[in-house]
Amino acid sequence: MSNKPSMILKVSALSISFIIICLGILTILGGHITPGGGFQGGAMIAAGIVLTLLVYGLEKNPFHLSHEYVIAVENISALGYVGLGLVGLAFSGFYLYNIGADIYSLVPSIIATIFHYPDTTNAGIVPYLNIFVGLKVLVGLATVAIAFQGFDKIREDH
Amino acid sequence: MMLMWGPMLMAFLMGLVIGTRFKNYSYFTLSSFVCIFIVVIIFAYMNGQVPFYTGINISTSFISAAVGLIIGKLICDR
Numbered sequence: 001m002s003n004k005p006s007m008i009l010k011v012s013a014l015s016i017s018f019i020i021i022c023l024g025i026l027t028i029l030g031g032h033i034t035p036g037g038g039f040q041g042g043a044m045i046a047a048g049i050v051l052t053l054l055v056y057g058l059e060k061n062p063f064h065l066s067h068e069y070v071i072a073v074e075n076i077s078a079l080g081y082v083g084l085g086l087v088g089l090a091f092s093g094f095y096l097y098n099i100g101a102d103i104y105s106l107v108p109s110i111i112a113t114i115f116h117y118p119d120t121t122n123a124g125i126v127p128y129l130n131i132f133v134g135l136k137v138l139v140g141l142a143t144v145a146i147a148f149q150g151f152d153k154i155r156e157d158h
Numbered sequence: 159m160m161l162m163w164g165p166m167l168m169a170f171l172m173g174l175v176i177g178t179r180f181k182n183y184s185y186f187t188l189s190s191f192v193c194i195f196i197v198v199i200i201f202a203y204m205n206g207q208v209p210f211y212t213g214i215n216i217s218t219s220f221i222s223a224a225v226g227l228i229i230g231k232l233i234c235d236r
Contacts, residue, residue, distance in 0.1 A: 014190075022220050026217065135175070
């Protein structure tokens with residue numbers, strides 16, 4: 001039996017991964033009021049990328065996650081999370097204080113307005129934290145899958 | 159009817175970030191993207207008002223994510 005993916009898989013995998021990625025983004029953005037959040041949504045997006053990786057292989061994968069891209073997204077996500085925490089520390093004295101919601105009225109209103117998330121809930125910085133966590137999980141899990149595929153290739157070459 | 163622009167904008171940006179990594183693939187032409195976008199609209203309609211339950215009867219974040227993915231692919235055409 002051949003290990004090569006069939007034509008049906010080749011045609012459908014990218015379409016399915018497209019839908020899975022959109023659903024992952026939806027999960028991240030609803031994380032503050034519905035089940036799910038940054039980690040779950042990021043894992044869903046990574047699952048979409050892993051699906052294409054399994055079907056098309058490492059070299060023909062339509063999602064080209066380069067080393068620089070992974071580093072950039074990982075760094076921006078980590079620094080964004082820490083930065084939001086430090087903004088809370090600077091204005092309220094508490095690390096990761098929710099300056100967008102500001103339920104204890106500790107920060108100036110202009111700062112609270114800047115970090116307010118525009119939706120029906122008074123979520124503040126929680127959706128932004130979810131987005132940063134989601135991006136970090138996405139590149140982290142995708143990198144693990146890419147590394148395993150790379151190890152397989154090295155083993156086959158030897 | 160209330161349209162939430164915060165999640166729409168964030169979904170678009172996240173879609174854009176991921177969509178820039180799309181490479182051209184022989185089985186996946188422009189018509190495939192049109193087909194997928196129709197599926198996305200149906201999917202968003204079946205999803206309903208997720209996650210806010212106050213706006214129009216379609217998941218606008220889902221559509222924004224798809225639009226971001228497609229525009230990201232078109233901007234960084236590899």
